[in-house]
Amino acid sequence: MITLTAEVVPGPVMQHGEGPVWDAAHQELLWVDLEAGRVHRGQVEGRTVRVGNAVEVGGTVGEVLPAAEGGWVLIADDGFTHLAEEGTTRRLLDLSTERRGETRMNDGAADPAGRLLAGTMAFDERPGAGSFYRVDVDGRVTRQLTGLTIANGVGFSPDGSVLYLADSGTATVWAFDYDPGSGSLGDRRRLIPLPPGGGVSDGLCTDDAGCLWVALWGGAQVRRYSPAGEHLATVELPVSQPTSCCFAGPDRDVLVITSSPKGLPEDVRAREPLAGRLFTADVGGTGPAALPYTGVLSGWTEEPATPVEMSGVRS
Secondary structure, three states: OEEEEOEEOOOOOOOOEEEEEEEOOOOEEEEEEOOOOEEEEEEEEOOEEEEEEEEEOOOOEEEEEEEOOOOEEEEEOOEEEEEOOOOOEEEEEEOOOOOOOOEEEEEEEEOOOOOEEEEEEEOOOOOOOEEEEEEOOOOEEEEEEEEEOEEEEEEEOOOOOEEEEEEHHHOEEEEEEEEOOOOEEEEEEEEEEOOOOOOEEEEEEEOOOOOEEEEEEOOOEEEEEOOOOOEEEEEEOOOOOEEEEEEEOOOOOEEEEEEOOOOOOHHHHHHOOOOOOOEEEOOOOOOOOOOOEOOOOOOOEEEOOOOEEHHHOOO
16 A cells, blocks of 8 residues: 655645635636635645635635636535626525524535535534535536435546545445436445544545545545545545545646644644645646536526435445
8 A cells, every 4th residue: 555645735724624626727726714714716836836815705615616607606505606706706595405504515526417416514513414415507406315414525436427425424435326417326335434533534536547535534644545445545644634635736636635623622733733724745646627517507496306315225
């Protein structure tokens, strides 16, 4: 197994850094300070990041993703917001099945057909309160899964036939059969169950070889896994709470990692002065840029559906 190390990026300390993505159209890195309600932008230069301006959007922002119509879609608060390039925001939808102040949007990604997928969690992290949603290109929003605890990292196999979804509450990465034509979820399997004490699966990304890179919250690592769940490589970090990762840069060959100091006891925080910073690692490979949401940015509506209850389905 390969062991690699990460380097810190000069820049701001985030309250809860999350959701790095490489926006190929703008050739820039985006990430969020989730609890500060802030979207960061930066340029990847060599193996580091030149941090640029931040956009204050308020509330909580779990993820930022490119929109083909322009600007970005924010997976934020209890629904979705459009962030225009000039920095203005417009609310797209508040989900009736979520409750502001009780649950919030967390992580997400666009699929190869341009749909948007996003998960939720309760602020108090209570088991089973999280859901998973699909936004079609016509703006229809369907809840596909319930019974998750902390719906987290979302990724796809290179051919789009497998959806990867982390649930931090159960320290598991699930692999679902996925129909790129309809956006429907099929059979699932527990791909990566993590034993107690070594951290839990947080955000993730895939590389061009089809392997997964998973940030381990509480584990001070990002790990590379094969599509069969074999542990192939480890990136060691000087902070215990990495949150997510992506491949970035003009050649998409720099692994960028976000981190968080949230909830660290004072003595641990003193030992981890770099918690909340960005990190980069040279991992000897490349990964895809963030796929854009290619659908409409108006007229979004919720579609009634009977979602699969994750806590009631055997793996």
